[in-house]
Amino acid sequence: MLRQKALVDVLGQVNTSGVDGSWLFNKEGLLLAYVGTEQKEVASNVSSALLASVWTALERRANDLKETILVLEDGVIVCTLVARSMMLAIRASKQTDLGLVRAKLHSLSAYLEQPILSISHDLG
Amino acid sequence: MSSKRKVLLMGKSGSGKTSMRSIIFANYIARDCSRLGPTIEVEHAHVKFLGNMVLHLWDCGGQESFMENFLVSQKDQIFKNVQVLIYVFDVESREFEKDLRYYQSCLEALLQNSPNAQVFCLIHKMDLIEEDKREETFKRREAEVLRYSELAATPLQSERQNAVCQCFKSSIWDETLYKAWSAIVYHLVPNVGTMEDKLKKFGAILDADEIILFERATFLVIAHAVLREHKDPHRFEKVSNIIKQFKLSCTKMGSKLDSIQVRNSQFSAFIDSFTQNTYVMIVVPDGNASAPMITMNVKNARKVFEAIETKP
Amino acid sequence: MNVQQELEELMLTYEGVCAIFITDHDGGLILNVGLPASLDNSRFRQQLIVSHVTTIPQIHKLSMGGHQTTFAMYESHQIAIHSLAKYYFIVHAGCNTNTGAMLALREKLAPIANYMMSVCPPIDGDGLMPPPSYPSAAAPPPDFD
Numbered sequence: 336m337l338r339q340k341a342l343v344d345v346l347g348q349v350n351t352s353g354v355d356g357s358w359l360f361n362k363e364g365l366l367l368a369y370v371g372t373e374q375k376e377v378a379s380n381v382s383s384a385l386l387a388s389v390w391t392a393l394e395r396r397a398n399d400l401k402e403t404i405l406v407l408e409d410g411v412i413v414c415t416l417v418a419r420s421m422m423l424a425i426r427a428s429k430q431t432d433l434g435l436v437r438a439k440l441h442s443l444s445a446y447l448e449q450p451i452l453s454i455s456h457d458l459g
Numbered sequence: 460m461s462s463k464r465k466v467l468l469m470g471k472s473g474s475g476k477t478s479m480r481s482i483i484f485a486n487y488i489a490r491d492c493s494r495l496g497p498t499i500e501v502e503h504a505h506v507k508f509l510g511n512m513v514l515h516l517w518d519c520g521g522q523e524s525f526m527e528n529f530l531v532s533q534k535d536q537i538f539k540n541v542q543v544l545i546y547v548f549d550v551e552s553r554e555f556e557k558d559l560r561y562y563q564s565c566l567e568a569l570l571q572n573s574p575n576a577q578v579f580c581l582i583h584k585m586d587l588i589e590e591d592k593r594e595e596t597f598k599r600r601e602a603e604v605l606r607y608s609e610l611a612a613t614p615l616q617s618e619r620q621n622a623v624c625q626c627f628k629s630s631i632w633d634e635t636l637y638k639a640w641s642a643i644v645y646h647l648v649p650n651v652g653t654m655e656d657k658l659k660k661f662g663a664i665l666d667a668d669e670i671i672l673f674e675r676a677t678f679l680v681i682a683h684a685v686l687r688e689h690k691d692p693h694r695f696e697k698v699s700n701i702i703k704q705f706k707l708s709c710t711k712m713g714s715k716l717d718s719i720q721v722r723n724s725q726f727s728a729f730i731d732s733f734t735q736n737t738y739v740m741i742v743v744p745d746g747n748a749s750a751p752m753i754t755m756n757v758k759n760a761r762k763v764f765e766a767i768e769t770k771p
Numbered sequence: 772m773n774v775q776q777e778l779e780e781l782m783l784t785y786e787g788v789c790a791i792f793i794t795d796h797d798g799g800l801i802l803n804v805g806l807p808a809s810l811d812n813s814r815f816r817q818q819l820i821v822s823h824v825t826t827i828p829q830i831h832k833l834s835m836g837g838h839q840t841t842f843a844m845y846e847s848h849q850i851a852i853h854s855l856a857k858y859y860f861i862v863h864a865g866c867n868t869n870t871g872a873m874l875a876l877r878e879k880l881a882p883i884a885n886y887m888m889s890v891c892p893p894i895d896g897d898g899l900m901p902p903p904s905y906p907s908a909a910a911p912p913p914d915f916d
């Protein structure tokens with residue numbers, strides 16, 4: 336079982352020093368949880384769908400995609416796979432050091448890997 | 460416990476036994492019922508309920524000549540090995556006294572032959588009574604039924620403490636039919652207690668207001684867990700009624716109902732196919748609850764509930 | 772400035788970078804240096820360009836400003852795609868190449884893009900042209916759906 340509250344607590348832990356949003360969603364782009372500042376123009380479930388579609392496009396050519404970094408004018412989003420079926424994304428401001436953002440992404444994904452694997456492994 | 464349950468459906472001719480059976484178990488909708496003719500002697504119907512349980516419905520024609528037969532020459536055959544008697548009264552009947560006497564005779568015969576059977580009485584066709592008089596009429600009828608139940612039980616009191624039945628008001632035109640039948644099947648389903656315990660735990664994990672388990676074919680409520688009280692006591696039957704009709708319209712389109720999501724700013728409700736024999740409905744007090752999260756947890760809970768269902 | 776030569780020099784300066792190519796916003800190839808080892812060059816290149824170009828409208832919808840860089844790390848290689856002026860600079864490298872260096876390569880590529888804009892700007896009217904307010908952003912026009 337995956338508790339919404341527990342998941343939100345874990346995701347929220349990375350939202351410090353420049354990081355202001357973290358998503359967990361599935362490869363279809365459906366949001367499981369978002370923690371962070373809500374953007375005015377784009378709802379979190381829309382951005383998760385967009386990120387999933389970007390991922391799918393980049394993965395179509397070679398299915399060994401591990402991680403993506405999107406550098407945009409107003410911020411950075413890093414994204415990786417958790418437990419084969421889920422995606423984790425983190426948004427940070429442009430000033431944040433990218434190494435720190437990636438370190439957060441990696442430790443969060445490592446932390447979530449086992450729990451998510453155990454609840455999703457026999458769902459096919 | 461045998462998985463086959465013998466269910467007697469009795470009552471005066473034209474009281475609506477076959478109609479309600481057709482709606483609950485044969486996917487009729489209320490207005491189709493006008494096509495049904497009177498039942499001759501006994502119609503047998505085997506309906507699968509919760510997959511491994513078979514309800515053997517004896518739909519007993521209500522014309523007086525049949526009734527006499529049931530009570531005299533076929534007494535043993537009809538009343539032996541019964542698990543449930545459902546006796547249907549027409550609320551508008553002009554000879555209620557007479558109906559009650561037949562009921563008393565049937566109940567006596569039942570208590571002699573199947574002392575452990577459960578008895579449910581439906582005061583049917585309530586839609587014919589004006590709305591503000593329904594409760595009062597029902598109370599009056601119920602009191603009479605209970606009085607006759609006791610008359611039937613008194614001579615046999617040593618064998619059976621509680622022949623006094625439960626009464627429900629019902630009508631095929633609204634959700635009361637589902638309420639009555641849900642209460643009846645509730646007594647027939649094994650492991651209901653375990654299921655409700657697990658539902659409660661499941662609800663706590665999901666932070667849900669309410670979780671309801673519906674039987675797949677009939678959409679009758681078989682178990683529910685309420686974690687936060689709700690003001691409408693008839694909501695389960697309303698949902699049963701609405702979703703069953705929706706499901707039937709899906710079938711007409713050649714597709715099968717899998718899941719439904721309903722949201723507003725206050726809540727999200729998810730109806731999802733659950734175990735082989737059930738649908739589950741989850742109500743969460745959060746309009747933005749994550750659907751894949753709920754779906755994933757539902758899939759995980761499925762194993763637990765399938766195990767409870769198949770337990771002998 | 773000899774763009775071809777500049778790119779080849781950059782490619783050799785950064786260890787592990789095995790190809791750099793430049794396309795316009797429609798995905799049309801403009802220039803190509805280096806050969807991705809062990810991969811069928813032209814097919815690989817075309818798929819890469821197409822998959823990248825299709826992501827641009829999605830990235831724009833995130834409303835976080837124009838696109839600057841997309842970086843994708845695969846088990847066997849890494850790709851960095853920089854939007855500069857009206858071009859995409861696609862950098863292909865092995866998996867051991869320094870990721871930070873690949874992102875920083877943007878600064879080195881900027882003068883090349885500016886030079887190219889001055890000698891042969893791409894034809895206007897391309898579907899993914901940046902709106903005038905974002906000089907370096909690969910953003911579709913506002914009515915783009």
